[in-house]
Amino acid sequence: MKKLLFLILSIFLVISINGKAFTLMVYICGDNNLSSAINDDIDEIEAAYGNLTSNLDIVICVDGHPSYGGYVDDGGTRSDTRYYHLSGGGNGTDGKINDLASVVLGEKNMADPQTLIDFAAWAAKNYKATNYGLIMWNHGAGWGKDGIPFKGGMSDDTDGDFMSGASGEWRAALEGAAKKIGKDFYFIGCDMCVMAYMEVLWDMYDIADMLVYSEANIPFAGWYYNSFITSLATSAPTSHAWLGYLMVKDYKDYYGTSTENTLTYNVINNSDYFNGITENELLYLKSQIFNLAKYLILDEGGRNASDVQSCIDGAQEMSTGTFYEDFKDLYHFCELLNNNSNIGTRVKGYAVNIMNVIERMNPDDWQAKFPNSHGLGIYLPDDNNIYYFEVEYTASTHRWGASSYYNGSTNGACYPWTNFIYGLTSTVEKEECEINYYFDPLTGEVSFDYILPPDFVGVQIVRDDKIIFESEILEGKVKDRINFTGKHNYKIIGFTFIDKKVIKEFNVNFEPKKPLIFGNKIFFQDNSIKYVEIFDKTGKKVFSSGTGNLKFLDLSFLENGVYFVDYKNGLKEKIFIIK
CATH class of the missing domain: 3.40.50.11970 (Rossmann fold)
Incomplete structure (x- = not known):
């Protein structure tokens, strides 16, 4: 009891x-x-x-x-x-x-x-x-x-x-x-x-694993x-996706097609990404919207160009009246750009990338009487009168669209979008390229921190002309381990849709200290050596040990003869012992 x-x-x-x-x-x-x-x-x-x-x-x-x-x-x-x-x-x-x-x-x-x-x-x-x-x-x-x-x-x-x-x-x-x-x-x-809407999503993606709206x-x-x-x-x-599915299903079962409405769930987290996208992929989506806006201005002449304006006018409005006429479906706008024969290749490339991410981030959505809605909108007015009704929209108070045109700032995460919908025909660039690296000569580990400007669509890290890392994420941390002694060349390469550029190049020289033999002892000078194996002249292993913090190894237990020692710290080098 x-x-x-x-x-x-x-x-x-x-x-x-x-x-x-x-x-x-x-x-x-x-x-x-x-x-x-x-x-x-x-x-x-x-x-x-x-x-x-x-x-x-x-x-x-x-x-x-x-x-x-x-x-x-x-x-x-x-x-x-x-x-x-x-x-x-x-x-x-x-x-x-x-x-x-x-x-x-x-x-x-x-x-x-x-x-x-x-x-x-x-x-x-x-x-x-x-x-x-x-x-x-x-x-x-x-x-x-x-x-x-x-x-x-x-x-x-x-x-x-x-x-x-x-x-x-x-x-x-x-x-x-x-x-x-x-x-x-x-x-x-x-x-x-x-x-x-993307502007609202930007305020919530990093504090919730799923958004339903x-x-x-x-x-x-x-x-x-x-x-x-x-x-x-x-x-x-x-899973987030199952719960989101039930929320959308409840809504759909209750209303059916009796009214004009929608409900979507976006899964954005690093644990359930197989039913959505990761936070890094959301940052990638932001970068693609950034570049879409930039090249709609630079390549196509801005929002007032006739082909661009026709895509704006044709994008799915989220109301049959005028109340929400400036609320447009982002996917459909990109789809219209991609299908327009007069729009350039660079803009189309970014448009397709945006569409692909939106498809992945919405495991399920329901759109009644909005045939071209795909679950994520963006503020896209039919004319260039934007943000005129809220003077509080400044770089210090919102993270999305504070623009150089509006308030002399490029602090907004996607300020080119503001410039685009405001009708600019040129845009100011903010460089964000930053590459830092650290080389540990004992372990042979090279660590990278990188940030590339949104103008790029991907990054590669190359060692000795071999690709060791590539990603479409423009900000991150990478580690590499060198397994061979000597000089090694690294290049960090950024890719745009039309070319590639070596952003940083440097060399590292990896020469770990070899063990020293005095009498019957081996002294280890390199604390990165993980373990030691000793073989006789026939190739038979006669000893093995992890070194840890071992400073030396006593060989007096060996009989006279010829031996070789294989010590490994990611390398494969041998030294010979004659007793």
Whole structure:
């Protein structure tokens, strides 16, 4: 009985320390005209969750608006900001949260990044988990709606505020939340309109392993919270792609083809890349957009050239009206460029590269009534009036598009895109070529750090005219081990679509110190030697040993005769012993 009690207590202790498999955080900013939809979505969550609480904790931060009905919990109608931990067993159909609040905050500005950060800190402290997911619930503005002077999401009417993407608030909120949980989110979902855009993705790719969002409108009823909630509750996710598939399937099954909307999931991480892409490949995508924009300006004459403008005009708009006419599908724009016989080879090459990455990063997506949508858009206005409605768009507040034309800066990760859609016919270059190397003469190891300008599409490292490394990733670290003594020549070569260039060339001379023989002892001067083998004149091995930190080897145990020693530190050289 004591052993059983100890086992139960041990299991309880492990669970209490490590938490459950998953904590799902839902950030519901309903302090606006979406307030009346709050309880419908929480009903769906409660119905799918049921009593399946062993693997999953669901915590909700919610704020409502009294003019639109607020929201309802077990204690009555609310319109302030509260934290809830769903206990399980909710009715799922009664139009209320079947719990009382864990924390009552009063009125909070849900558009303030600190409100989300505080919620994440509370969730991480009280509901530790192996993995965390975050759903952002509100209006979305993507990267610029006609007549609405914001980019991002989270509008709080009571406080008259909006969580701006261009001013850096969206990034600050999510990055701060990720720091509180101490790891990247397993996924971030946007139950919001028009958020599946490269500019928004750039703010989230490095703090979440998967992103789930829409290029088009999300209907008033929002996501359908069904099988993916049950899946999280019954077992840990088997993969990001499977969970993303369930999210898209729920959405598709609920809406069918009855309305114009989309939902996509992008997998971007280094562990589940077989169902998506790695973070380095996302950086590669950025570099290809960078170069596409650059050569649309330099080779094709910019956006106002007739062939380029026709591709802009023809790219899939994410609305049948004019509200989102400047939100275009990136893949389709590249496809039109590639199919235009008057567009040059260099631009087409970058366009194809972009299309290939988008295909890999979207294991599945669903697009209803948008036949040329492929799950990732970009801000591509029909004319060159861009960024005119948000003066906060500066190099210091957003990482994507701060441009030399707009504010004299090249700090934006993809400033040529801004220059392109602004109508420039020339562009300013920022050189980013940096090659550093270190040679260890004892081990023969050569380490490289390299950064190539976005103008390049690939890199090779060549030793003695033999390729030892090549990649399409323009930034990274590489190690090489020399296995032969002598002088060795290295070249770092960068490739563009039309030529190649030796960026750096240098020589290293590897001459490890050989062992010395005095009397019956071998003295080792090179601590990189890994082990020693001794053979007699017939080739029979008579001794072997790892040297480690051995300074010498006593040979007095050998009989008189001729021997040779094979010492190996990655090399294969022999010395002869005569006794």
